[in-house]
Amino acid sequence: MPDPALTAQNLCCRRGDxxxxxxxxxxxxxxxxLHLTGPxxxxxxxxxxxxxxxxxxxxxxxxxxxxxxxxxxIAMLDxxxxxxxxxxxxxxxxxxxxxxxxRDLPLARLGLExxxxxxxxxxxxxxxxxxxxARLIGxxxxxxxxDEPLNGLDVAGVxxxxxxxxxxxxxxxxxxxxxxxxxxxxGERSLAIRMPPAGGAR
Amino acid sequence: xxxxxxxxxxxxxxxxxxxxxxxxxxxxxxxxILFFLAVAIIFPFAVGPDPRLLARVGxxxxxxxxxLAAILPLDRLxxxxxxxxxxxxxxxxxxxxxxxxxxxxxxxxxxFAPALxxxxxxxxxxxxxGGAQMGxxxxxxxxxxxxxxxxxxxxxxITAGLKGGAALAGLLVIPLAVPILIFxxxxxxxxxASGLALCGAVSLVLVALAPFAGAGAIRxxx
Numbered sequence: 001m002p003d004p005a006l007t008a009q010n011l012c013c014r015r016g017d018x019x020x021x022x023x024x025x026x027x028x029x030x031x032x033x034l035h036l037t038g039p040x041x042x043x044x045x046x047x048x049x050x051x052x053x054x055x056x057x058x059x060x061x062x063x064x065x066x067x068x069x070x071x072x073x074i075a076m077l078d079x080x081x082x083x084x085x086x087x088x089x090x091x092x093x094x095x096x097x098x099x100x101x102x103r104d105l106p107l108a109r110l111g112l113e114x115x116x117x118x119x120x121x122x123x124x125x126x127x128x129x130x131x132x133x134a135r136l137i138g139x140x141x142x143x144x145x146x147d148e149p150l151n152g153l154d155v156a157g158v159x160x161x162x163x164x165x166x167x168x169x170x171x172x173x174x175x176x177x178x179x180x181x182x183x184x185x186x187g188e189r190s191l192a193i194r195m196p197p198a199g200g201a202r
Numbered sequence: 203x204x205x206x207x208x209x210x211x212x213x214x215x216x217x218x219x220x221x222x223x224x225x226x227x228x229x230x231x232x233x234x235i236l237f238f239l240a241v242a243i244i245f246p247f248a249v250g251p252d253p254r255l256l257a258r259v260g261x262x263x264x265x266x267x268x269x270l271a272a273i274l275p276l277d278r279l280x281x282x283x284x285x286x287x288x289x290x291x292x293x294x295x296x297x298x299x300x301x302x303x304x305x306x307x308x309x310x311x312x313x314f315a316p317a318l319x320x321x322x323x324x325x326x327x328x329x330x331x332g333g334a335q336m337g338x339x340x341x342x343x344x345x346x347x348x349x350x351x352x353x354x355x356x357x358x359x360i361t362a363g364l365k366g367g368a369a370l371a372g373l374l375v376i377p378l379a380v381p382i383l384i385f386x387x388x389x390x391x392x393x394x395a396s397g398l399a400l401c402g403a404v405s406l407v408l409v410a411l412a413p414f415a416g417a418g419a420i421r422x423x424x
Contacts, residue, residue: 054290054424076294080287084213086220098209099295139295 038193072142090116102138125152214309242325260329277368299417349405359416
């Protein structure tokens with residue numbers, strides 16, 4: 001039986017005098033994942049931020065301003081880890097652990113166990129991404145929005161993300177993932193955002 | 203919610219007391235206080251050692267130094283957390299920006315005001331302030347510094363992300379701090395208790411408004 005997790009209707013995004021997308025409808029059921037693709041600047045990140053509630057939908061040319069309805073909480077991972085650069089990784093993660101009330105983070109699985117005493121600013125790009133993943137998992141949210149999660153990760157890291165998303169969806173969660181690289185997601189659903197013709201709305 | 207706000211307050215305070223990213227522990231609070239004391243020490247050299255003159259202007263000097271000390275950390279009050287994605291992550295967890303800003307005002311105040319009020323005592327001694335005048339300075343700082351903290355955080359939120367935001371923030375805070383300065387320093391020049399009351403009133407208005415103005419600025423900047 002379908003169990004809608006996300007229903008978004010008539011989403012439009014206008015940046016300056018340019019439409020990034022217009023009249024976009026999106027629906028996800030519990031347990032589904034969606035791979036969002038598109039060229040640089042097409043509006044993938046804007047769409048994710050809109051779905052996260054951080055960016056209000058732009059009023060469309062006609063009709064009602066778009067609506068977004070989620071079931072359950074939302075977690076987002078983007079290029080910013082949101083961890084204190086000056087603190088050792090363990091303390092930086094503890095801050096979010098206290099806020100989210102998270103118990104155990106899968107630190108060994110993420111390859112972070114040996115790094116807990118290292119200040120976040122000394123971590124590599126890929127290690128920071130893994131640390132941000134730990135934060136994301138600790139939030140224990142039902143819906144994941146992952147913006148370019150594969151950036152900076154090694155081959156094992158990519159497989160790890162695919163495993164984590166598959167596990168998350170198997171437990172009834174949803175995930176929307178943007179990435180330029182191919183990524184194996186459960187269900188293999190994907191949505192391509194194309195650049196609209198200059199000046200026109202799609 | 204309360205648990206989250208306490209965690210945020212704790213982090214804010216630790217961050218402000220720690221100072222810059224690479225600073226030694228405590229440098230965050232020590233720097234503005236040393237700056238404040240340095241102003242009090244250097245002032246008699248500039249205007250001459252006449253005790254009557256010093257006693258008359260000393261209170262005002264302490265107030266100006268307090269204002270400058272409150273402005274020093276403006277550039278790291280809000281902007282680094284926006285850039286690092288903290289505000290977005292709090293928003294995703296349903297923690298309103300208003301609460302975050304309110305916590306930050308409290309943390310900013312705690313990080314400079316108590317130490318400043320302590321440092322005002324030796325500074326007052328250096329400037330030859332009498333006991334009654336010193337009392338007025340302390341009560342005035344207690345009434346006025348919350349407003350200065352609120353003003354600092356509000357302006358830091360508004361200017362976050364702007365080019366040259368830190369310099370602009372200083373320029374914006376100074377005129378807005380004038381009422382606090384007038385009433386706070388005015389209490390010394392004979393305004394007495396009514397000056398203190400007005401200083402406290404301006405301060406309260408700022409503390410009440412700043413969380414909403416700052417939160418609005420952060421949302422508008424997304």
